[in-house]
Amino acid sequence: MSTAAILSAPVASAPDDPGAGRTADGLTLTFAQAPAEIAESARTGHCRRPVLLKGSIRAVDLATGELATMYSTETERDGVLPVACGNRREAVCSPCSAVYKRDARQLVRAGLLGGKGIPGTVTGHPCVFATVTAPSFGPVHSSRKRGNTVLPCRPRRDHKDRRCPHGRDISCPLRHSDSDPRLGRALCPDCYDYDTAVLFNARAADLWRRFTAYLPRHLARRAGLSIKALRGLAAVRYVKVAEYQARGVVHSHAVIRLDAVGQDFQPPPAPFTADLLADSVRDAVQACRPRGVRLAGRPTGHPDLRHRAGHRRASRPPRRRAARHRPRAICTIRRQLHRQVRDQIARTHLDCRPGR
Ligand SMILES: [Zn+2]
Numbered sequence: 494m495s496t497a498a499i500l501s502a503p504v505a506s507a508p509d510d511p512g513a514g515r516t517a518d519g520l521t522l523t524f525a526q527a528p529a530e531i532a533e534s535a536r537t538g539h540c541r542r543p544v545l546l547k548g549s550i551r552a553v554d555l556a557t558g559e560l561a562t563m564y565s566t567e568t569e570r571d572g573v574l575p576v577a578c579g580n581r582r583e584a585v586c587s588p589c590s591a592v593y594k595r596d597a598r599q600l601v602r603a604g605l606l607g608g609k610g611i612p613g614t615v616t617g618h619p620c621v622f623a624t625v626t627a628p629s630f631g632p633v634h635s636s637r638k639r640g641n642t643v644l645p646c647r648p649r650r651d652h653k654d655r656r657c658p659h660g661r662d663i664s665c666p667l668r669h670s671d672s673d674p675r676l677g678r679a680l681c682p683d684c685y686d687y688d689t690a691v692l693f694n695a696r697a698a699d700l701w702r703r704f705t706a707y708l709p710r711h712l713a714r715r716a717g718l719s720i721k722a723l724r725g726l727a728a729v730r731y732v733k734v735a736e737y738q739a740r741g742v743v744h745s746h747a748v749i750r751l752d753a754v755g756q757d758f759q760p761p762p763a764p765f766t767a768d769l770l771a772d773s774v775r776d777a778v779q780a781c782r783p784r785g786v787r788l789a790g791r792p793t794g795h796p797d798l799r800h801r802a803g804h805r806r807a808s809r810p811p812r813r814r815a816a817r818h819r820p821r822a823i824c825t826i827r828r829q830l831h832r833q834v835r836d837q838i839a840r841t842h843l844d845c846r847p848g849r
């Protein structure tokens with residue numbers, strides 16, 4: 494007598510028609526059937542929403558002109574080939590998002606420590622770890638720490654007398670834990686500028702695009718070079734993570750590194766230092782403004798820029814090659830920044846980019 498087992502991972506089946514023994518959430522199987530189903534699910538990395546492909550691959554023999562079928566999904570079970578959806582959002586497909594996170598982590602790690610084609614010498618390149626945050630749209634519950642001590646949210650000695658224009662107390666003496674559902678909520682919903690916050694999120698991707706365009710210009714200006722000369726000397730490379738803060742506003746963390754032009758990861762020439770890069774990042778962030786919409790008279794750049802930087806003078810002369818000026822999403826940072834970024838990547842949902 495066989496005992497039924499429940500597989501939680503859906504198999505490659507049409508969700509609208511689960512079929513006998515199938516449910517929308519899983520599949521009821523005997524123990525004899527389970528290994529085959531598990532093996533089938535493993536083909537897609539246990540993707541929760543596999544894409545079902547149907548078709549064939551045919552090829553022409555150039556010698557004879559014969560058209561032959563090389564592969565057909567008819568040979569697969571149910572006549573379809575399941576392929577992992579590859580979605581980065583954990584809420585959509587946790588197995589695929591986990592693969593993406595691991596891949597991203599390896600990418601960042603290679604940039605930090607070398608490996609996977611990147612030399613270990615990149616740890617000496619000028620590099621900045623920058624966080625760009627939206628302006629305040631109104632007071633919200635928040636959790637700040639000094640060391641391991643959680644500070645009071647928004648203490649006010651005169652909270653009995655001091656009210657917002659709507660008569661509400663906008664102080665909060667509590668020390669919120671990380672799991673407190675009040676974190677990010679507005680202390681006065683009428684004071685909080687929701688419209689501008691929504692517009693800011695809508696513009697976040699554009700702001701970042703502008704930032705990457707502006708950064709080389711500010712870098713060239715601070716180095717006393719023309720943009721053309723900069724393109725012949727240095728290349729900006731970065732990796733960026735966008736995430737939602739508790740208040741629901743997008744902010745970004747980026748590791749930005751300077752290389753010499755070329756693909757061999759050589760250090761940039763001496764005029765380019767981490768301090769110069771940090772100042773240029775700050776300039777570029779301040780210069781970012783969305784086009785078209787004026788958001789309630791507020792500046793919509795990233796006024797809050799925190800960075801940590803270090804630098805080491807280039808030990809080799811730069812190799813001048815063809816200009817490759819546009820920043821590219823290749824990560825490399827200094828060794829001492831490794832832990833910060835690694836922890837950040839571990840905490841961050843890499844799939845939270847707005848508009849993606
Ligand atoms: Zn998937």
Ligand SMILES: [Zn+2]
Nearest residue numbers: 634635646665
């Ligand atoms: Zn609070």
Ligand SMILES: [Zn+2]
Nearest residue numbers: 657659681684
């Ligand atoms: Zn108010």
